[in-house]
Amino acid sequence: MAGPVRTPQAASSRIFSGIQPSGGLTLGNYLGALKRFVEKQDEGIETIYCLVDMHAITVWQDPAKLRHATREAAAGFIAAGIDPARSILFNQSQVSAHAELGWIFNCVARMGWMSRMTQFKDKAGKNSENVSLGLFAYPALMAADILAYKATHVPVGEDQKQHLELCRDIAIKFNNDYAVDFFPVVEPVIEGAATRVMSLRDGTKKMSKSDPSDQSRINLTDDADEIARKIRKARTDADPLPETLDGLKDRPEARNLVNIYAALAGHTPEQVVSDFAGAQFGTFKPALADLAVARLSPITAEMVRLMRDPGEIDRILGEGADRADAIARPILRDVYEITGMIRSPGRR
Ligand code: AMP
Ligand code: TRP
16 A cells, blocks of 8 residues: 555646747747646636756757757747746756656556557657657656646647646556555646647648748747738638638638637637638738737747846746745655655655
């Protein structure tokens, strides 16, 4: 039997989420994740947000670029409205509980579960013999990120749903194997009009910071002209916008632009098609470009300002890491006790 479990159950709601600093933030990250992170913080829920640098190195990262991308992503979070006094904001590698619990979860998760992860299959492609072991184990580390805090809710884009199901499976198996009621079974929070923002060049592909074509995405660092140009050039069909959403069924590029408009405006996609019913893209695209610039340019400008003081960003990340560690450390101590690993007196 396991020893006594001292950690009090997490507060009724605790939010955790992460973004990889493996490049710049995109409009997909903003609408699918970051904008929602800010909303959760503003609802007064306890929020913990992490730049997952250890996830990033599952594929090769140039060290100088990783450092820059981590600071820039932190600046993006703050510019978008994350308040480091109300949310905990830090980079993953500064809190060792992630790696420690990640190892334990490597021993809980099953090879068969991991082999079914579609993101691994997509990223490894035909090259699966040559990708890092970390890329395969990645979802176990992601489960550790979340469960090191006994987080209950995880806001993400649609593409992370399968990883969160795996996180639930890991929590359930751990609780069963050790006969404890220890880890919560987390709830994915996949909400809003743009849970899956698609590429501007191909409406069937996710907008991604790793797409070789910069035209396929809007970066949070793009200036107003770039944003407008990319939207103007976005691939569409020749038809006008329909009266109802049904009319967008087989028009993925048009549907994507409508979703983006809706998410930026805080409207539903239904409202957007009814406002623009019958409009040509020659009308809709400039309206979308104006809206995107109005929403994103202040964030970009603030990011640039914050990036002038990288020392201050590092200080904020360190303070966040201290607060994160204070939550995770006692939980990890309990995990070591449950799993039968000795902690000598006086040691952490
Ligand atoms: P990543 O950039 O893969 O670390 O993703 C960080 C967060 O952004 C996750 O919650 C993703 O689900 C979300 N995200 C990334 N790309 C998109 C996209 N194209 N549409 C919606 N959400 C996205
Ligand atoms: N896997 C996520 C992505 O690529 C990033 C991530 C890592 C994450 N750890 C997390 C998201 C924990 C939510 C919770 O998008």
